[in-house]
Amino acid sequence: MEPMTDEWEDRLEERVLAPTRASGRLWAIWVASLALIIIWGFVAYVYQWREGLYVTDMRDRISWGIYIAAFIFFTGISMAGTVISAILRVSNASWRTPIVRIAEAITAVGLVCGGLFIIVDMGHPERLYHFWINGNWQSPLMWDMMAITTYLTASVMYLYVPMIPDLAMFRDRLGDKVSWLQSWLYRTMAIGWNNNESQRKSLHRTVGILMVVIIPVAAVVHTVVSWIFAMTTRASWDSTIFGLFFVAGAIFSGVATLIIVLAVLRRVYHLEEYITLTHFKYLAYIMASMALVMIYSNVTEYLVPGYKMSEHEEFAFRQLFVEEFAKLYWFYVLGGLILPILIVSYKKTRTVGAFVVAAVFVNIGMFIERYLIVVAGMRIPLLSYEPSNYSPTWVEWSVVASGIAGFMMLLTLFAKFFPILAVWEMKEERAEETPSEPVVDPVDEPEPELEVAR
Amino acid sequence: MNSDRRLTRSRSLLFIGVLLALMVATVAPAAAAAEVTVDAPTQVTVGDDITVTAIVVDEGEPVVGALMNLSFVGTTAGKSGWAVLDTGFTDEDGSVTFHYQQRALGGERMRVEYFGVDGQENSEFEVQVTDGAQLFESHAGVDVPAIGLWWVYLLIALVWGLIIYAYSFAVRIGRASDLEGGPVKITPRFTFGFVVFTVVGMFLVIIARPQSHANLDPTAPFERAPGSVVGVDYEYSGLGSGDLISANGELSGETLYVQGNCVGCHGSGGAGAITGDALIGEEGDSAPNVNSFIEDIRDGPKGMPAYDEANLSDRDVEAIHEYLFGPAVG
Structure with missing residues (x-):
């Protein structure tokens, strides 16, 4: 390994500072088009606010639709930060350091986007405050609210606190070269970090507590999200495996999203030296093993009630496997679960590009899976009435599109204005790995562990 | 060979x-069989505790200490068969007494089974069930000692305590700064501001607490599919106090009980459910006073949403009272 030198440090800092300086025309076009989608979605939302939820296709029989699917999807994505950052930090896996910051950013951004969809689904956003006033502890929605608030607080802190030393670096190196607002932002957010012993101690303490807290909280969040379904006596939701299933699904889609975001940022900001193929491989292995857990959970979820096969279950299976939802369902199974496993299994397809393809399929598959849980579950008639159908209206599509654009926008802005690599952690780790005696013969040999990116 | x-x-x-x-x-x-004589009611009501007695006589002598079953034809998952309700042994008079509770409506085919030394002897009979609603397996809400909401509060307090503890170290980072101009004040200031904002905000929200929850615009209910609930057909205007408009005595107590979503918490016929207490007491208990009943509905005790005049008029509440407890006496 290249020893820890001033030259290495400078290069790393330059790389991380680079996004704040140059932003080309492509960046402007990208941000502008995202902004357009967001504004369009906001217009649709205002329309919905004025006219009521009647402008969606949600009715009394299928009363949850694509909003709730999007909520679960984004909450699931937020698992990325927890898995990569907290679990790997607790287990001291050193390969994590270059990717933790991005993972943590995805967590915070994903939760914000997910949470907004609950408010969108309420129709009138001011209903939110009834949660605090008339909240009923016996309702899983209340647990959900509680868990997500806790998780959001903890994960925003978990994103921010380890970023303090890097923000101080931004403050010191960008201070008078950027606008006063940006400079003020860095100065404020760095809260006077000057890397003294006491500060370092406090920093490690905070991160230490948070990483331990955040893992169970994340597990609780995804379990509780599943409970808003599983606590009702509706066929196909009435399942004990839902909690575990949702946690696994969250890790699955979270890691997939991380792969995509990493690949994009690596390409755009030339981070090839730090984010290598090895990182993608490890993440893809986690993703593939989670696909196996998902398959296992699916089999359990269907086999147990299927063995007893009540009337409602029969209806649920029929619409899922062969009728209304069959196309979507089999796309989810083949594209979202089997394909990623195949891609990761073959040595030839273990490239960044193929992993991104697999991750895109996983995310589409998981969105479909969330949609099927909500809509197909709601469609099963519990009384003897004609099963009704649901197809999202333009308002719903617009709001969901704007949610996805919002997710991308927040990440884009984060990458533009904040340190996307955990510089101090990378330096610290490099210093630990570098022997105190300088390496005598730095021959340019490829590192056996760190493969050169393709 | x-x-x-x-x-x-x-x-x-x-x-x-x-x-x-x-x-x-x-x-x-x-061929010489024992004789089983059954004494059972012919007409019962759902919810009745029923006693069936049987006497077994063999060649004029009472059979003592014989195993006896009371069975009925049960149906599960489309298959029917004899299912045992109660079991007993005959006493010195050859008599045995069975007990069971009638749970379902309709005719019951039953039999008493005697397992004698000469084999099984059955005596079949029928019981007509005339009235009452289906009784379900058991009442919801098992009271497990020491399990309660306090554990949830404790857990939430623990997690938030840890987060605040972690936060305190972040504050220390700012305080330990050696930079010129002293420690940055933003973190403590922000914390203070956040706490004040939250406390004042909560206080404002609490004093502004509306009479009924989700009561956004009671005069403009959403149009939804017409529904038929308990006998009366009416345009479904949503459940809960949110969209409920007082019918001012035009709907029956039963309809109002469902439409006002009393049933959501207090269960069918006021029998109680997981969330809400049972409204009707044991048989013979006196009904609550109408005025205090109205008062409760206006106040919304124990976390129940309050219903104001616009949601349920006094006449409506009286109708619900009558539906639950019968006509007011006197």
Whole structure:
């Protein structure tokens, strides 16, 4: 390994500072088009606010639709930060350091986007405050609210606190070269970090507590999200495996999203030296093993009630496997679960590009899976009435599109204005790995562990 | 060799013959059967605790200490069969008493089974169930000692305590700064501001607490699919106090009980459910006073949403009272 030198440090800092300086025309076009989608979605939302939820296709029989699917999807994505950052930090896996910051950013951004969809689904956003006033502890929605608030607080802190030393670096190196607002932002957010012993101690303490807290909280969040379904006596939701299933699904889609975001940022900001193929491989292995857990959970979820096969279950299976939802369902199974496993299994397809393809399929598959849980579950008639159908209206599509654009926008802005690599952690780790005696013969040999990116 | 085989065969035949003779000898005396006399009600109501007695007599003598079953025809997953309700042994008078609770509506085919030395003897009879609603398996809400909401509060307090503890270290980072101009004040200031904002905000929200929850615009309910609930057809205007408009005595108490979503928490017929208490007491309990009943609905005790005049008028509440407790006495 290249020893820890001033030259290495400078290069790393330059790389991380680079996004704040140059932003080309492509960046402007990208941000502008995202902004357009967001504004369009906001217009649709205002329309919905004025006219009521009647402008969606949600009715009394299928009363949850694509909003709730999007909520679960984004909450699931937020698992990325927890898995990569907290679990790997607790287990001291050193390969994590270059990717933790991005993972943590995805967590915070994903939760914000997910949470907004609950408010969108309420129709009138001011209903939110009834949660605090008339909240009923016996309702899983209340647990959900509680868990997500806790998780959001903890994960925003978990994103921010380890970023303090890097923000101080931004403050010191960008201070008078950027606008006063940006400079003020860095100065404020760095809260006077000057890397003294006491500060370092406090920093490690905070991160230490948070990483331990955040893992169970994340597990609780995804379990509780599943409970808003599983606590009702509706066929196909009435399942004990839902909690575990949702946690696994969250890790699955979270890691997939991380792969995509990493690949994009690596390409755009030339981070090839730090984010290598090895990182993608490890993440893809986690993703593939989670696909196996998902398959296992699916089999359990269907086999147990299927063995007893009540009337409602029969209806649920029929619409899922062969009728209304069959196309979507089999796309989810083949594209979202089997394909990623195949891609990761073959040595030839273990490239960044193929992993991104697999991750895109996983995310589409998981969105479909969330949609099927909500809509197909709601469609099963519990009384003897004609099963009704649901197809999202333009308002719903617009709001969901704007949610996805919002997710991308927040990440884009984060990458533009904040340190996307955990510089101090990378330096610290490099210093630990570098022997105190300088390496005598730095021959340019490829590192056996760190493969050169393709 | 051959003679050996022949010998074996004849021995086997002899053995089978003896077995057959024994079987015939055992079955034959069953002709003289014991007599089972059943005393059971012919008409019952759902929810009744029912007693069935049976007397077993064999050749004029009471059968003592015999195993007896009371069974009914049960249906599960499309298959029917005899299912045991109660079991007992006959006393010195040859008599046995069974108990069960009538749970379902409709005719019940039942029988008393006697397992005597001569085999099983059944005595079938029918019970007509005339009235009442279906009783379900059990009441919801098992009261497990020491399990309660306090554990949830404790857990939330623990997690938030840890987060605040972690936060305190972040504050220390700012305080330990050696930079010129002293420690940055933003973190403590922000914390202070956040706490004040939250406390004042909560306070404002609490004092502004509206009478009924989700009561956004009670005059403009959403149009939804027409529904039929308990007998009356009416345009479904949503459940809960949110969209409920007072019918001012035009709807029956039962309809209002469902439409006002009392049923959501207090269960069918006020029998109680997981969330809400049972409204109707044991038989013989006196009904609550109408005025205090109205008062409760206006206040919304124990976390129940309050219903104001616009949601349910006094006349509506009286109708619900009558539906639950019967016509007011006096």
